Structure formats: C-alpha cells, structure tokens
Amino acid sequence: MTDTSAPAMTLPADAREPQGPKPHRISPARIGVYGFLLISAVFFLIPLYVMLVTSFKTMPEIRLGHLFNLPQTWTVQPWIDAWMNACTGRDCNGLSPGFWNSVKIAVPSVIVSIIIASINGYALSFWRYKFANVFFGLLVFGAFVPYQVVIYPLIMALRQVHLFSTLPGIIIIHTIFGMPILTILFRNYYAAMPVELFKAARVDGAGFWQVFLRIMLPMSVPITIVAVILQVTGIWNDFLFGVVFAGRSNWPMTVQLNNIVNTTTGTRAYNVDMAATIVTAAVPLVVYFISGRWFVRGIAAGAVKG
Amino acid sequence: MAEARKRRRMRISAIVGTLPMIVVAVGVYVIGIAFTFYWSFTSSRLFPNNNFVGFSQYERLWHDDRWEIAVQNIWIFGVLLIAFSMVFGYLLAVFMDQRIRQEDTFRSIFLYPFAMSLIVTGLIWQWMLDPNFGIENTIHTLGWTSFQFSPLVDQKTAIYGLVVAGIWQSSGVTMAILLAGLRGIDGEIWKAAKVDGIPSWRVYLFIALPMMRGAIGTAFVLQCVGVVRVYDLVVAMTGGGPGIATNMPAVYVIQMITSSQNVGLGMAAATMMLLPVITVLALIGLVRWIAARRQAAAIRRELATS
Numbered sequence: 122m123t124d125t126s127a128p129a130m131t132l133p134a135d136a137r138e139p140q141g142p143k144p145h146r147i148s149p150a151r152i153g154v155y156g157f158l159l160i161s162a163v164f165f166l167i168p169l170y171v172m173l174v175t176s177f178k179t180m181p182e183i184r185l186g187h188l189f190n191l192p193q194t195w196t197v198q199p200w201i202d203a204w205m206n207a208c209t210g211r212d213c214n215g216l217s218p219g220f221w222n223s224v225k226i227a228v229p230s231v232i233v234s235i236i237i238a239s240i241n242g243y244a245l246s247f248w249r250y251k252f253a254n255v256f257f258g259l260l261v262f263g264a265f266v267p268y269q270v271v272i273y274p275l276i277m278a279l280r281q282v283h284l285f286s287t288l289p290g291i292i293i294i295h296t297i298f299g300m301p302i303l304t305i306l307f308r309n310y311y312a313a314m315p316v317e318l319f320k321a322a323r324v325d326g327a328g329f330w331q332v333f334l335r336i337m338l339p340m341s342v343p344i345t346i347v348a349v350i351l352q353v354t355g356i357w358n359d360f361l362f363g364v365v366f367a368g369r370s371n372w373p374m375t376v377q378l379n380n381i382v383n384t385t386t387g388t389r390a391y392n393v394d395m396a397a398t399i400v401t402a403a404v405p406l407v408v409y410f411i412s413g414r415w416f417v418r419g420i421a422a423g424a425v426k427g
Numbered sequence: 428m429a430e431a432r433k434r435r436r437m438r439i440s441a442i443v444g445t446l447p448m449i450v451v452a453v454g455v456y457v458i459g460i461a462f463t464f465y466w467s468f469t470s471s472r473l474f475p476n477n478n479f480v481g482f483s484q485y486e487r488l489w490h491d492d493r494w495e496i497a498v499q500n501i502w503i504f505g506v507l508l509i510a511f512s513m514v515f516g517y518l519l520a521v522f523m524d525q526r527i528r529q530e531d532t533f534r535s536i537f538l539y540p541f542a543m544s545l546i547v548t549g550l551i552w553q554w555m556l557d558p559n560f561g562i563e564n565t566i567h568t569l570g571w572t573s574f575q576f577s578p579l580v581d582q583k584t585a586i587y588g589l590v591v592a593g594i595w596q597s598s599g600v601t602m603a604i605l606l607a608g609l610r611g612i613d614g615e616i617w618k619a620a621k622v623d624g625i626p627s628w629r630v631y632l633f634i635a636l637p638m639m640r641g642a643i644g645t646a647f648v649l650q651c652v653g654v655v656r657v658y659d660l661v662v663a664m665t666g667g668g669p670g671i672a673t674n675m676p677a678v679y680v681i682q683m684i685t686s687s688q689n690v691g692l693g694m695a696a697a698t699m700m701l702l703p704v705i706t707v708l709a710l711i712g713l714v715r716w717i718a719a720r721r722q723a724a725a726i727r728r729e730l731a732t733s
Contacts, residue, residue: 151525154522154525154527155527157518157522158519158522158523158527158533161519161537162533162536162537164595165536165537165539165540165595165599166536167555168551168552168555168595169539169551171551171554171555172551172554175554183560184560186559186560186564186565186568187565187568188560188561188562188564188565189565237447237448240444240445241445241447241448243444244441244444244445245445248437248438248440248441248444250438250441250442253441253445255452256445256448256449256452256453257448257452259452259453259456259457260448260451260452260456262456262708263451263452263455263456264652265652265704265708266456266460266701266704267655267656267677267697267700267701267704268656268658268677269658269676269677269680269681269696269697269700270459270460270463270697270698270700270701271455271456271459271460271463272680272681272684272697273462273463273466273684273690273693273694273697274455274458274459274460274462274463275455275459276684277462277475278454278459296447297451297455300447300448300451304448328437328440329437329440329441329444330440330444333444354542357544358543358544358545358546358547359544360544360545360546360658360659360662360663361658361659361681365681365685375544375546375547375659378546378547378550379546379550379662379663382550382663383663383666391554391560394550394554395554398547398550398551401544401546401547402543402544402547405542405543405544406539406542406543408542409538409539409542410535410539413531413535416538416542417534417538417603417607420541420600420603420604420649
C-alpha cells in the first residue's frame with residue numbers, strides 16, 4: 122500500500138431514494154420482481170426457520186425426518202439442556218460458561234480496542250509526526266494479511282510474557298487484530314472534520330490530550346457506535362483466536378458450541394444442538410436488528426480498505 | 428525557545444498516544460512476519476529452533492497431498508463463491524432498486540446471515556445438508572426418492588457444500604454494497620436512457636455496472652479477504668473432511684502448529700499464504716503509481732502549453 126490517503130468513506134449506504142425506472146402499478150414485470158425477491162428471502166430464511174422448529178421438537182419426532190413441519194409437541198427442554206446440561210467432553214455445564222467467557226472477553230476487548238484506535242485516528246489526522254504515515258501504512262497492509270501468517274509469532278510472544286492461554290492474552294489479541302480496521306475508521310472520520318476546529322482549540326492553548334478529550338471525543342459518538350457494533354459482533358463471532366489464545370478455561374461461546382456439536386460421542390441430540398446454535402447467534406443478531414442501518418454502514422466503512 | 432520546547436512536548440504526546448499502534452505495526456506486521464519467514468527455513472517442530480534447512484520445508488510442502496488439496500480447494504471455493512455471490516448480489520441489488528415495498532425488511536433478511544458467526548453458519552448448513560435428516564431426506568418423504576442433495580458426505584462434492592454455505596452467508600453483504608453503489612450513480616442517466624428508449628436491463632448491465640467500479644471493488648476485496656481467511660466455516664461444517672477433502676490453507680497452517688507439531692512446515696505454508704496478498708498489493712500500488720505519474724506528466728504538459 123503506497124497510497125494511504127485513499128481509503129475514504131465514499132459509500133453513502135442509503136443516501137438516496139431508489140433510482141430505478143419508475144414502475145407501473147401491477148404488471149408481469151412487477152410480479153417477477155417480487156417473485157424473485159420472495160424466493161431469495163425464502164432461501165435466506167429457511168435455515169433459520171428449520172433451526173427454530175427443530176430446537177422445539179423431541180428427538181423421536183426429529184427422527185421422522187419432516188424438516189419443515191412445526192413441532193407436534195412443543196418442548197423447551199432442548200433450550201434448557203443447551204444452556205445448562207449439554208456436554209463438551211467430560212464437562213456437562215452447557216453453553217452458559219462459554220457465554221460468560223464471551224462476555225468477559227468481548228467487553229474489555231471492545232473498550233480497549235476502541236480507545237486505542239480513536240487515539241490513533243486522532244493523532245493520524247491532526248498530529249502527523251515523522252513516520253506516522255509509515256506506521257499507518259503498515260496497519261493498512263495488516264488489514265489484508267491472513268491471520269495465519271502472524272499467529273505463531275504472537276503465540277511465542279505471549280508465551281514469553283506468560284500471557285498465552287489467559288484472559289488478558291486474548292484481549293490483547295483482539296485489540297491487535299481489531300486495530301487496522303478501527304484505526305482506518307477513526308482516521309477517516311477525524312480527517313473529514315474541519316481543521317479550523319482543531320486550530321481554534323490549539324490557539325486557546327489546548328494540548329494533545331485536551332483537544333482529544335474536550336473537542337474530538339464529544340464529536341465522535343456516531344463513529345464510536347459503528348465501531349462498537351463492528352467489534353461486538355466481530356469478537357463475539359470469533360472462533361480462531363478464542364480457540365488458539367484464550368485457553369480452555371476461557372473458551373468463548375463459539376468454541377464451546379463447536380465442541381458440543383462436533384465432538385459429541387454417541388447419539389447426537391439435534392434439538393439441543395440447534396438450540397445451542399441459536400443461543401450463540403442471538404447476541405450478534407440482537408445487535409444487528411437493533412442497529413439496523415448502522416450495521417451496514419459499519420460493513421461498508423470497514424470494507425473500504427483499498 | 429519556550430514555544431519550541433512546548434511543540435516538541437506535543438509531538439512526544441502524539442507519539443506516546445500512538446505507542447500501541449507503533450508496537451503493533453512494527454511488532455506484528457514487520458517483526459512477526461519476519462519471524463514467520465525465518466522459521467519457514469528451519470526444521471522447527473513443536474518449538475522453533477535455529478537449525479537452518481534451506482528450502483526443504485517448501486519442497487516438503489509442495490509434495491504434501493494435504494497442502495495440494497488445500498490449495499486446489501481454495502481456488503474452487505474462492506472462484507465459485509465470489510462469482511456466485513457477485514452475480515446473485517448484483518441481481519438482488521437491482522431488484523431491490525425497483526421501488527419495492529418493504530425494502531428494509533428484505534434488506535434485513537438478506538443480510539442477517541452475515542451478522543452471525545461462521546461457526547453458526549457452518550453448523551446450520553451441516554444440518555441442512557445432512558443425508559438422514561436434512562433437505563434430501565425431507566424431499567424423499569415427499570415422494571421424490573431419487574432426489575440427491577447431500578454434498579458433504581462425498582469427498583468429490585464436499586467442497587461445493589461449503590460454497591453453498593458461503594453464498595448464503597455473504598451474498599447479502601455484496602447486495603448491500605452494490606445497492607449503495609447503484610444509489611450513488613447520478614439519477615440523470617435513467618432519464619437519459621428513457622429518452623433514448625434503452626431498456627432498463629441494458630442500462631443496469633452496460634451503463635450502471637461500469638459506473639460503480641468503486642462499489643464492485645469494495646465488494647470484491649471484502650470477498651477475497653474472507654476467502655483467504657476461511658477457517659471457522661470449514662472447522663464447523665466438515666472439520667476438513669471427509670478425509671482431507673475440504674482442507675484449506677488456513678486450516679493446514681493451524682494443524683501444523685498445533686496437532687502436527689511441525690512449525691517449520693506450517694510457517695512455510697503461512698508464507699505461501701502471504702505471497703499472493705503481497706503480489707496483489709504490489710500490483711495495485713504499481714498501477715496507482717503509474718497513474719499518478721501519468722497524471723502529473725499531463726498536468727505538466729498542460730502548464731507548458733498554456
């Protein structure tokens with residue numbers, strides 16, 4: 122990446138009205154449009170529907186094999202089992218320990234990574250010291266580097282300082298891998314701010330931290346929301362870093378879910394598996410449905426990296 | 428004097444504030460990659476050593492069936508997934524652009540899989556494609572007994588099962604980005620096209636598409652980064668099986684540094700993963716540099732003639 126000034130947020134995710142040709146009231150074309158969209162919607166929704174209905178069925182009913190039927194007898198036992206009793210190896214405590222591990226990992230990781238990235242973005246926009254853009258260029262490059270390339274050196278580094286397989290270790294890892302995208306996000310946001318604002322504060326004698334805390338932070342609410350959405354869903358959904366860096370006692374929910382489903386010996390309790398899967402997906406889904414268009418904005422902003 | 432000292436202190440604050448960025452940029456993306464590269468030339472097993480063995484790890488790598496299959500798989504997976512996701516995503520975007528009702532509802536439906544963990548996606552589709560309980564069996568019970576749709580159980584077809592799950596997970600994002608691109612196009616072209624009597628499908632294909640290169644590039648890059656990093660989906664859906672049929676480079680590297688205890692070989696594989704990324708980034712950099720030079724030359728000519 123030689124040109125680091127390029128990543129600009131040029132995607133107005135929903136800036137304007139649809140601009141397609143104006144439709145007639147009811148025409149074959151109109152029916153075709155809705156037909157295509159509805160069939161597509163079915164394709165996207167069916168897996169979720171199957172999971173939901175299966176999680177409320179009893180095992181004998183599942184063995185009958187009517188995937189799309191509603192349960193004949195509804196049961197919530199699979200949900201209770203998934204949360205408290207499902208087994209991973211010898212432990213039979215369900216997903217709940219994994220849930221709390223994910224909370225313990227996600228909350229500090231989100232806070233730390235966003236604080237660091239916002240300072241980075243601020244410094245890169247207003248305090249460009251010598252070589253600052255070299256470091257930023259390296260971070261932009263890092264956004265494209267496959268994780269596997271740097272995972273082993275990081276394992277060794279954390280081993281050296283005795284943080285491998287610990288909670289602080291996995292928090293550091295999430296902070297590291299969140300940094301490229303978040304820094305780009307904040308840098309672009311601050312770069313679009315009027316520089317006069319900064320200059321006026323400087324004339325009044327405010328220093329690096331004062332300008333940041335008094336002027337920039339209060340104006341950073343929208344971008345912080347985008348960053349929080351991006352990080353909460355990203356960290357909650359992470360599997361690779363959790364399984365490698367967190368250590369058995371801190372394994373996040375995704376790792377425990379995979380263990381419950383894929384390493385069970387004997388007959389598989391599909392209804393419990395489905396309930397466990399939905400529970401794991403619930404947090405990011407809630408974030409997604411509450412945040413709505415902010416979520417799309419986060420994707421678009423995070424995606425504009427080149 | 429005092430002024431100069433104050434300014435230097437300011438600059439030091441900026442450096443201190445961005446210390447985490449400097450440490451990550453240099454420590455992870457320069458030193459970390461250097462270590463990976465270095466270890467790929469050693470005979471490291473469970474722990475790194477300094478026993479230099481030249482290119483023999485790379486020789487072993489390219490004679491390893493697992494790696495060969497992994498490379499072949501990422502090409503099949505990547506090309507099919509990106510092609511389908513782009514075409515399907517653009518179709519969805521075009522149909523969404525027809526002044527439809529309930530646009531937000533459709534958008535939420537198409538996009539929600541992206542909010543969930545790839546572990547969740549993998550488990551959902553493992554279930555949907557299960558030969559005993561999934562779609563195939565359900566269609567059988569409806570009377571169509573020759574119907575076959577269980578790619579995951581066959582070594583030859585398992586990779587296509589992963590592609591289906593990938594399309595389900597990522598088409599919505601492509602749609603959202605391309606729709607943003609469509610909406611960013613100057614609305615006048617629709618009026619102009621109407622005056623000229625050009626049918627709208629031709630406008631979408633031949634006029635709109637070339638005008639939204641930025642959005643297409645963004646969607647493409649996002650997909651590529653996702654493909655190279657695909658790990659969770661494989662682990663959850665097939666575990667790399669049946670046999671080694673769905674192995675991927677990202678899975679291979681993790682196997683080498685954990686269960687196979689062959690760090691040297693794993694680092695050689697990781698270096699091979701980095702190679703295409705660096706090549707593409709270098710090409711993009713070169714193209715931009717040439718374009719910038721041409722532009723500068725043109726401006727100079729312009730100035731000379733005027």
